[in-house]
Amino acid sequence: MLFGRLTAALNRLRLAMTVAVHPASPITEPAAKRMRLSPEMEGPQPAAIGTTVFPKPPNDSTASLATASTDSSPQPKKKKSRRSPKAGDWSIVPTSEQEVASAAACEETMSLPFELERSYAHELVYSNKLVLAPMVRSGVLPARLLSLYYGAGLVWTPEIVDKAIIGAQRSVDPETGIVTYHKGQGAIWTTHPIEKPFVIFQIGSSDPKLAAEAAKVVEQDVSGIDLNCGCPKPFSTHSGMGAALLSTPDLLLDILRSVLRAVDVPVSCKIRLLAGQQDTRHLASRILRTGVRNLTVHCRTRDMRPRERAIWDRLRDIVELGERRGVNVICNGDGEGAVNWEKIKEETGASSAMLARSAENNPSVFRPEGPVDNLTQVVPRLLNIAEYTKCSWGSIKFLLMQYRPSPPPLSTISRARRKELNEVLSRAKSVEELAENLKIELGQGKTLFDELDAKLRARPEWAVWEASRAGSEVVDPKPAEVQEAQAEEGNVLLAAAA
Numbered sequence: 001m002l003f004g005r006l007t008a009a010l011n012r013l014r015l016a017m018t019v020a021v022h023p024a025s026p027i028t029e030p031a032a033k034r035m036r037l038s039p040e041m042e043g044p045q046p047a048a049i050g051t052t053v054f055p056k057p058p059n060d061s062t063a064s065l066a067t068a069s070t071d072s073s074p075q076p077k078k079k080k081s082r083r084s085p086k087a088g089d090w091s092i093v094p095t096s097e098q099e100v101a102s103a104a105a106c107e108e109t110m111s112l113p114f115e116l117e118r119s120y121a122h123e124l125v126y127s128n129k130l131v132l133a134p135m136v137r138s139g140v141l142p143a144r145l146l147s148l149y150y151g152a153g154l155v156w157t158p159e160i161v162d163k164a165i166i167g168a169q170r171s172v173d174p175e176t177g178i179v180t181y182h183k184g185q186g187a188i189w190t191t192h193p194i195e196k197p198f199v200i201f202q203i204g205s206s207d208p209k210l211a212a213e214a215a216k217v218v219e220q221d222v223s224g225i226d227l228n229c230g231c232p233k234p235f236s237t238h239s240g241m242g243a244a245l246l247s248t249p250d251l252l253l254d255i256l257r258s259v260l261r262a263v264d265v266p267v268s269c270k271i272r273l274l275a276g277q278q279d280t281r282h283l284a285s286r287i288l289r290t291g292v293r294n295l296t297v298h299c300r301t302r303d304m305r306p307r308e309r310a311i312w313d314r315l316r317d318i319v320e321l322g323e324r325r326g327v328n329v330i331c332n333g334d335g336e337g338a339v340n341w342e343k344i345k346e347e348t349g350a351s352s353a354m355l356a357r358s359a360e361n362n363p364s365v366f367r368p369e370g371p372v373d374n375l376t377q378v379v380p381r382l383l384n385i386a387e388y389t390k391c392s393w394g395s396i397k398f399l400l401m402q403y404r405p406s407p408p409p410l411s412t413i414s415r416a417r418r419k420e421l422n423e424v425l426s427r428a429k430s431v432e433e434l435a436e437n438l439k440i441e442l443g444q445g446k447t448l449f450d451e452l453d454a455k456l457r458a459r460p461e462w463a464v465w466e467a468s469r470a471g472s473e474v475v476d477p478k479p480a481e482v483q484e485a486q487a488e489e490g491n492v493l494l495a496a497a498a
């Protein structure tokens, strides 16, 4: 009895001590949050196309159509660590001398005229759209086409570094019309004329001259050029590209000016929030003045992790600057399609939202009616487009690994069946093998292309684009030495492209 009481008292004491030192207690929580704010790479490992650093190949043993929730074995419960922004996380009102100076400089910039006033034969409409974000590895041609099929208004290509695309040769597949930029065997970027009115090519650069040269290489196949100023990954920032440009705004602006002067398609820019709100406004005002047609803001700072909630309410200020200039501003961060588009509009004032991970998990999030089931509807389309576009199995497998199971009532398959499907995916060595094992009929690629073609032609943008190119001269912007090399090779595909 006495022993029982003693044990109970000891247990109470132990419990009290645990509460006092537990990380969730009020004393230690801020410290824990500070630790979470350390820099982290954005999204999965980089980065196949056109970058010099390559990603880890997908690990077969972890391949999954629906990683997390498909495994029926008990999983350790993950701590939910998305935190809401709180007052004090940033300063809305200028508090420091620096912020006061930035606020004044912003107003001064806003009072100045545009640096470069350009008009384009084909003006891109960036407003009132759900658009596909640039995503290294996940933004390959079949993924962009599927996004367009499901209703994406515009699609960004994954970042390609300037030097990677400069000097690339352009070839056209006479059967499918697919355009490939390549150096020797390695394809650097692949596109199809069907996506041209909607596709924006994103460049990674820290050099105005190289950025302009890179933009010229692909100009004939795209409707816009975008400069990546938001990627926080070391492979981008170590050479002064991506988010590093946020710390060198003069260089950032010089790159934009150089690209703006070089190409005859609209130019845009994608940034992240800076730590200070007034500094962000000032940077935005300078970018908006250059003559860019759109500014996309990823509503996270460079140091924020992808799982931390995007700070939408910081965007309203920037959207207002855009409105004063007549330049569109797109909201990026935590967009989920029709489900929260209205909320984004309400909270930010931005009419367009750019989707990255939600579209990576299920490209049909662009549907106004909401997504369809990944497994039964999206996967068969993806495999058929992959077969038709001759996309590599590695890329397709990577895409499939990002797909998440559609919740009921979209999907009603059992956990056991999901597990089985994951195994089928991890064992498969080709699109054909996977299609056979999933009992998906291939050979529908052309039909899907025709369906997509009809859908896209029905959009108002198509008519604008057709009108703008009517009578326009076809120019070949390839550098002279590339043209010579092509002539020497006598490449049939290249000849077909000419």
Ligand SMILES: Cc1cc2nc3c(=O)[nH]c(=O)nc-3n(C[C@H](O)[C@H](O)[C@H](O)COP(=O)(O)O)c2cc1C
Pocket: 042, 043, 044, 133, 134, 135, 136, 137, 138, 157, 158, 159, 202, 228, 229, 230, 231, 270, 298, 306, 310, 332, 333, 334, 335, 354, 355, 356, 357, 358
């Ligand atoms: C796999 C992956 C690759 C990415 N690659 C790029 C890129 O090439 N260029 C870029 O500007 N942002 C890139 N991002 C960032 C996204 O475009 C987007 O800004 C970010 O994921 C936030 O949007 P979300 O909350 O909708 O995911 C990438 C993100 C992911 C997940």
